[in-house]
Amino acid sequence: MKNYYYILLLLSTFYACKKNPDQKTDEDELKPVVMVDELLSNQDKWWTYQYNRISLSSDFEPIDTSFNVIPKGKFLWELTSGNFVPIEMESDSLKTYKLYAIPTQSKNEISQIIKNLAKSEFQFYLMEGKPFPEFKAKNMEGEVIDQNNLIGKTTVLKTWFINCKACIKEMPELNKLVDRYENENIQFISLALDEKKDLEKFLEKTEFNYAVLPEQKDLIQEALKLNAYPTHIVVNKSGKIVKVLSKGSDLIAYVKEFMKNPDKELEVNSIPPPPPPLP
Structure with a gap:
């Protein structure tokens, strides 16, 4: 009985949408921006397109195979099938x-x-609207930082570690983002896996303008349940997660839009986790 109720709850939530669930888009007006068959016949060509043109964490209108507008959660869930x-x-x-x-x-x-991509994006989607978890840490100067420091300001967080090439590569662009908003009500904090002494040596040679919290494995992997690096999290003034992204370029684009209206009301993505796969 519990399983039956859970399945009904899952399906009803997936298909709950502000728009009419039966609404169809105009097939004659909607055309793909690429030649789909040609794209999918070559893995390298597809991956170049996927990486540079598709941002599943952004705001978009999701369309199913029959040109029906569907909830974003349902769209991401369909992608986790790999079909x-x-x-x-x-x-x-x-x-x-x-x-x-x-x-x-x-x-x-x-x-x-x-x-794999869709599973991560689905997880990110479910984090939106939830409070940032409680934590207590010391920054590089020895000052204690906890979840209360996230209240009253927009906060941008980044997970990383020293030997993560992708994490380091995006730092110059993130530094420009910090410079752009240094006089506004926004703070930038990074959650690093490494020890303080190793981070001190790294930061002597590499500029990174985020505040750095060392040894944050428990917060990242246990409290936030994140295992991909880098991951970027935007938290609003109320201490709630508003967006989780994997790429620095997507973060930069999102922050620029979000800061136009940082007090916007936030809806919680309350889709329950998917049931375990059938044997």
Whole structure:
């Protein structure tokens, strides 16, 4: 009985949407921005497109295979099956992604990548609207920082470690973001895995303008349940997570838009976690 109730709850939440669930977009007006068959016939070409053009953490209009507008949570959940890829559609307004079935001959090459990406994005999506977890840490100067320091300001956090090449590569652009908002009500904090002494040596040679909290494995991996580096988290003035992103470029674009209206009311993405897969 509990399982039956849980399934009903899951399905009803997935299909709950502000728009009419039966609403269909105009197939004649919505066209993919790429040649889909050609794209999916080449893994390297697809991955270049996926990495540079698709941002599942951004705000977009989700379309299913039948051109129905569906909730974003449902869209991401479908991607976790590994049977679909998101393709950007031509649109004059909000960015629009449509689910396209992966051809049988491409499934072994592309499906697993999409599945892993979608699982992370689905997790990020479920974090939005939730309070940032309680924590207590010391920064590089020995000052105690906890969740109360996140109240009253917009906070941007980054998870990283010294030997993470992707984490280091994006630091110059993140430094420009800090410079851009240094006189506004926003703070930048990084959660590092490394010990203080190692971080001191690293920061002598590499400029990084975020405040650094050393040895944050427990907060990152246990409290936040994050295992991908870097991960970026935006927290609003009330201490609630508003966005979780994997790429610095997506973070920069999001912060620029968010800071135009940092007091915007936030909706909680209350989709329950998916049930375990069938044996």
